[in-house]
Amino acid sequence: DEACGDGTLVVNGIHRYDTRALKLLHELFNGFAERMTLNLYYSPRRGDAGLGLHYDKWEIFAAHLRGSKHWKVWAPTVKAPIDSRYEGSADVLASETALETVVRAGDVLYLPRGAWHLASPTEEGSLHLTIGVHVKKGVDVGHWLFAQAARSAELRANLPSAVGDASDAQATAAGAAVDALREVLNADDAIVQFFRYQFLREYSDTFGAVQNSPTDPGANAAAPD
Numbered sequence: 001d002e003a004c005g006d007g008t009l010v011v012n013g014i015h016r017y018d019t020r021a022l023k024l025l026h027e028l029f030n031g032f033a034e035r036m037t038l039n040l041y042y043s044p045r046r047g048d049a050g051l052g053l054h055y056d057k058w059e060i061f062a063a064h065l066r067g068s069k070h071w072k073v074w075a076p077t078v079k080a081p082i083d084s085r086y087e088g089s090a091d092v093l094a095s096e097t098a099l100e101t102v103v104r105a106g107d108v109l110y111l112p113r114g115a116w117h118l119a120s121p122t123e124e125g126s127l128h129l130t131i132g133v134h135v136k137k138g139v140d141v142g143h144w145l146f147a148q149a150a151r152s153a154e155l156r157a158n159l160p161s162a163v164g165d166a167s168d169a170q171a172t173a174a175g176a177a178v179d180a181l182r183e184v185l186n187a188d189d190a191i192v193q194f195f196r197y198q199f200l201r202e203y204s205d206t207f208g209a210v211q212n213s214p215t216d217p218g219a220n221a222a223a224p225d
Contacts (some may be wrong), residue, residue, distance in 0.1 A: 005013065007044040008042065008043045008051070008121075009041070009043075010039060010040070010041055010051075011039065011040040011041075011142065012037075012039045013037070013038065014038055014039060014040040014041065014129070014197060015038050019128075021038055021040075021113050024038070025207075027205065028131060029206055029207075032133050033199070033202075034133050034134055034135050034136065034202060035133075035134035035202040035205045035206050036132065036133060036134070036203075036206045037058075037130075037131075037132035037134070037206075038129075038130075038131055038132075038133065039124075039129070039130045039131060039132070040127070040129055041093045041127070041128050041129075041130065042125070042126070042127050043067075043069065043119075043121040043126050044121065044125045045067075045121055045122065045123050045124050045125045046121055046122075046123065047106055047122065051119075052118065053086075053089050053092065053093055053115070053116060053117070053118045054084065054086065054089075054111075054116065055076065055078075055081065055084070055114050055116045055117065055199045056084075056111065056113065056114075056132065057081055057084060057113065057134075058113055058132045058133055058134045058201055058219075059110075059111070059112060059113050059132070059133040059134075059135060060094050060110070060111035060113075060130055060131070060132055060133075060136070061108055061109070061130070061131040061133070062103065062109040062111065062119075062128050062129070062130050063107075063108045063111055063128060063129045063130075063131060064103050064104060064105050064106065064107050064108070064109075064111075064126065064127075064128040064130075065104050065105060065125060065127045065129065066125070066126060066127040067104075067105065067122070067124045067125045067126035068102050068103065068104045068105070068122045068124055068126055069102070069103055069120065069121060069122060069126045069128065070100075070101075070102050070118050070119070070121075070122055071099070071100070071101055071102070071103055071117060071118070071119050071120075072097050072099070072100050072118045072119075073097060073098050073099040073100070073107060073111065073115055073116070074092050074095060074097055074098055074115065074117070074119075075098045075115065075116075076112070076113075076114030076116070077092060077114075077116070078114055078138075078183075079114070080113065080114065081114045081195070082137070082139060083115065087114070092116045092163035093118075094166075096133055098115070103128075113135075130153065134202070134205075136198060140194075140198055141194060143201075144193075144194045144198065145181060145184060145185065147197060148184050148193075149177075149180075149181060149184070150204045152180065154177075154180065155177055155180060155181075158174045159174060159177075161171055172197055
C-alpha cells in the first residue's frame with residue numbers, strides 16, 4: 001500500500017508480462033472471437049478513485065481477484081459510442097445511479113459499452129482485471145473497405161484538380177472510385193473477405209505485442225514495447 005501511495009496502479013496489457021494472463025487471454029479470445037484487452041488494477045485501501053468517472057468504448061468485465069471495491073454505474077448518455085467524450089460528466093455524477101454495489105474477490109461486474117462508472121477503494125486494498133471485449137461493429141465494414149481500396153493504385157491516385165473546367169474531370173474520377181468500391185462490396189465473397197480481414201485484425205490487435213505462438217500460451221511473454 002505504501003509503495004502505491006493513494007493512487008491506483010494500472011498495468012495495461014498484463015498478458016505481456018505474465019504467462020498466466022496470456023493463457024487466460026487466449027482462452028477468452030477463443031470464446032469471444034473478438035478483439036480483447038486485459039488490464040490489471042491495484043488500489044490501496046482508502047486510496048483515490050482510480051481513473052475517475054468515465055465510460056469505455058467496448059464491453060467490460062471487471063473480475064475482482066482480491067479485496068473489495070465500491071462501484072457506481074450510470075446509464076449511457078451516448079448511444080453505441082465509438083470514441084470517449086467527457087462532456088456532461090458532472091451532470092452524470094449528480095444523477096441517480098443505475099447500480100451501486102461493493103464488488104469482492106470472486107465477483108465479476110459487467111459494464112455495458114458506454115455505461116459511466118466510478119470505482120472507489122474501500123477499507124481494504126483491491127486487485128482486479130478488466131477484460132475489454134471490442135465487439136465487431138457496422139463501422140468495421142468501412143475499415144475493411146478502406147483497406148481494400150488502399151490496395152488499388154487507381155484508388156490511391158490523386159483526383160484531378162477542381163480548378164476551372166477540371167471540376168468535371170474530378171467529379172468523373174470520384175464517380176469511378178465509388179463504382180470501384182461498389183464492385184468490392186458486391187463481390188460474391190465480400191462477406192467472407194470482411195470476416196477474414198476482421199479476424200486477422202482482431203488477433204493482431206489482441207496479441208500483436210506478444211511473440212508467442214497461440215498454441216503455446218505457456219511460453220514466456222515478450223518484453224513490452
